[in-house]
Amino acid sequence: MQVKLHPIRIAGKLKWVAACLVAISLVAVPLGLAFDTFASKSLWLIYTVDLACTLILILQVFEAQHQSKPAWQRAGLVVLLIATLPWELFFTSNSAESMSLVWLLRLLRLIQLNLLLRDQHLVASRSPLVKRLMRLGINIGLVCHFIACVWLLLGWSDPLASWIAGRLTTETTFTSQYIRSLYWTVTTLTTVGYGDITPGTDAEYLFASGVMLVGASVYAYVIASFASIVGQINARHSQFQQRAQFVTGFLHRQGLPEHLIARVENYYHNRWVRYEDYNQDELLRDLPQALELEVKAALARQVVENVPLLRGASQVIRDRLLSKFLFEYVDPQSFVLREGERNQRIIFVIDGALDIYFEGEIVGRLKQGDYFGNQSLILDEASTASVVAVSYSELMYLNRNDYEEIKALYPEFVDLMKDAMSERGEIMTNLMLKGVIL
Amino acid sequence: MNIEVNDIDGTQVVSIDGKIDSNSAPLLDAQLNELLSQSQANILTDFELTTFISSAGLRVLLSAAKKAKSQGGELTVCSMNPTVSEIFAISGFATILRVFSNREEALAG
Numbered sequence: 290m291q292v293k294l295h296p297i298r299i300a301g302k303l304k305w306v307a308a309c310l311v312a313i314s315l316v317a318v319p320l321g322l323a324f325d326t327f328a329s330k331s332l333w334l335i336y337t338v339d340l341a342c343t344l345i346l347i348l349q350v351f352e353a354q355h356q357s358k359p360a361w362q363r364a365g366l367v368v369l370l371i372a373t374l375p376w377e378l379f380f381t382s383n384s385a386e387s388m389s390l391v392w393l394l395r396l397l398r399l400i401q402l403n404l405l406l407r408d409q410h411l412v413a414s415r416s417p418l419v420k421r422l423m424r425l426g427i428n429i430g431l432v433c434h435f436i437a438c439v440w441l442l443l444g445w446s447d448p449l450a451s452w453i454a455g456r457l458t459t460e461t462t463f464t465s466q467y468i469r470s471l472y473w474t475v476t477t478l479t480t481v482g483y484g485d486i487t488p489g490t491d492a493e494y495l496f497a498s499g500v501m502l503v504g505a506s507v508y509a510y511v512i513a514s515f516a517s518i519v520g521q522i523n524a525r526h527s528q529f530q531q532r533a534q535f536v537t538g539f540l541h542r543q544g545l546p547e548h549l550i551a552r553v554e555n556y557y558h559n560r561w562v563r564y565e566d567y568n569q570d571e572l573l574r575d576l577p578q579a580l581e582l583e584v585k586a587a588l589a590r591q592v593v594e595n596v597p598l599l600r601g602a603s604q605v606i607r608d609r610l611l612s613k614f615l616f617e618y619v620d621p622q623s624f625v626l627r628e629g630e631r632n633q634r635i636i637f638v639i640d641g642a643l644d645i646y647f648e649g650e651i652v653g654r655l656k657q658g659d660y661f662g663n664q665s666l667i668l669d670e671a672s673t674a675s676v677v678a679v680s681y682s683e684l685m686y687l688n689r690n691d692y693e694e695i696k697a698l699y700p701e702f703v704d705l706m707k708d709a710m711s712e713r714g715e716i717m718t719n720l721m722l723k724g725v726i727l
Numbered sequence: 728m729n730i731e732v733n734d735i736d737g738t739q740v741v742s743i744d745g746k747i748d749s750n751s752a753p754l755l756d757a758q759l760n761e762l763l764s765q766s767q768a769n770i771l772t773d774f775e776l777t778t779f780i781s782s783a784g785l786r787v788l789l790s791a792a793k794k795a796k797s798q799g800g801e802l803t804v805c806s807m808n809p810t811v812s813e814i815f816a817i818s819g820f821a822t823i824l825r826v827f828s829n830r831e832e833a834l835a836g
Binding site: 663666667668670696704713714715719724726 | 816
């Protein structure tokens with residue numbers, strides 16, 4: 290049973306649409322400011338998107354209210370809602386400057402866009418690093434676009450004296466002018482500054498100075514963010530490799546045989562490929578017990594699928610078992626159980642294959658879903674055979690104490706074990722007839 | 728360990744009193760083999776008084792069950808206490824031998 294809650298929340302897919310609409314607005318509004326022709330031709334688009342953005346913002350305000358977000362955040366959203374309304378429709382001013390200022394208020398939607406991009410429901414399936422990279426890329430792109438549009442606006446405000454003056458005959462199209470402006474923005478922000486496009490008017494000199502001052506910091510921030518993101522991507526792998534090298538280095542110094550060291554190296558390699566060294570128990574330690582169990586059950590759905598005992602168990606027993614199981618990843622040639630061992634655990638095969646060795650011969654193979662160690666544990670006798678991994682195998686263990694505890698709490702657990710054995714019962718008992726006790 | 732054999736309507740009911748471990752298992756083995764050699768292949772092993780069974784005991788039972796089957800009969804078990812029942816369930820024997828909760832049920836079944 291899944292408990293359903295109904296807070297007001299904008300659905301994930303709708304958030305994508307919302308983020309796209311806000312981004313369209315952030316691209317179109319500065320272009321409308323820079324090019325009168327664009328503004329007149331796409332006024333319908335700008336106002337349609339305005340309407341959508343306002344509706345989305347209203348939803349965001351309600352969402353923040355119902356999710357008990359901090360008061361300052363809710364107040365900020367309301368201010369944003371008021372600030373980005375198309376106020377020019379309510380005033381009859383003909384002053385181009387005041388109209389531009391009203392239009393510029395719409396650029397505050399960059400905050401709205403970032404709030405949408407930060408939402409975990411928008412890109413829930415992606416890693417935090419991908420989210421950060423995505424946000425960084427979008428923000429850099431939009432800031433460059435804003436600056437390029439202002440640079441164009443300044444150019445067109447005095448076309449005979451500004452940077453655009455000498456280019457009116459060669460760069461006649463809207464696109465080529467925008468590209469030159471964007472090029473100037475990027476060369477300035479990145480501190481490259483070729484000097485082929487230079488300011489001509491006072492306003493341009495002032496704006497260029499401002500961009501240069503801000504540009505150095507923005508550039509430093511971008512480089513630092515990229516370095517941090519790339520560093521984080523490799524950090525865990527480097528740490529893991531370092532540990533593997535430390536272990537193999539130690540084994541070399543101890544003079545261990547090469548084949549054994551190669552096995553250790555291969556083990557580390559395979560473990561990284563399979564798990565990327567995520568330690569599930571450690572990762573989930575912060576969660577409250579109920580949530581931890583639910584997350585573990587969801588993570589273990591493959592295990593549940595592969596192990597008949599878990600497949601047939603009730604939710605309560607399954608949760609209890611999953612909280613008790615210990616997981617291990619073993620490499621080929623590893624002895625999981627040795628002849629003569631007083632075994633104290635039941636071992637389940639989640640994935641891989643293991644051979645049963647009895648009197649120097651292979652007498653059987655254990656595969657996904659099988660379990661062993663149960664006979665020696667229940668009879669309290671030493672194992673008379675060995676179990677050796679044939680391939681990289683994923684196993685889980687249930688210790689004697691945990692087995693006893695679960696059995697005492699849920700007597701039906703014994704029947705579950707019996708049912709889980711039904712497919713392999715004859716093979717295992719026939720092996721016992723030969724003298725094999727596992 | 729004490730073993731008592733009774734013939735009830737053609738079924739040889741073998742009652743085992745005590746522990747079936749590696750010391751006593753040969754005794755049970757001999758008793759079951761004697762019945763099978765007399766073509767008494769329908770055997771019910773009554774565990775009402777059995778306190779424990781080891782791997783040696785399980786092997787004896789399995790071996791006898793196979794022989795009984797080859798003679799057209801069957802070896803069944805009944806009246807196990809929780810400890811013995813758990814051993815049968817966990818070791819996999821409960822899936823290959825028919826297990827009854829009491830003697831009456833076993834004789835009827």
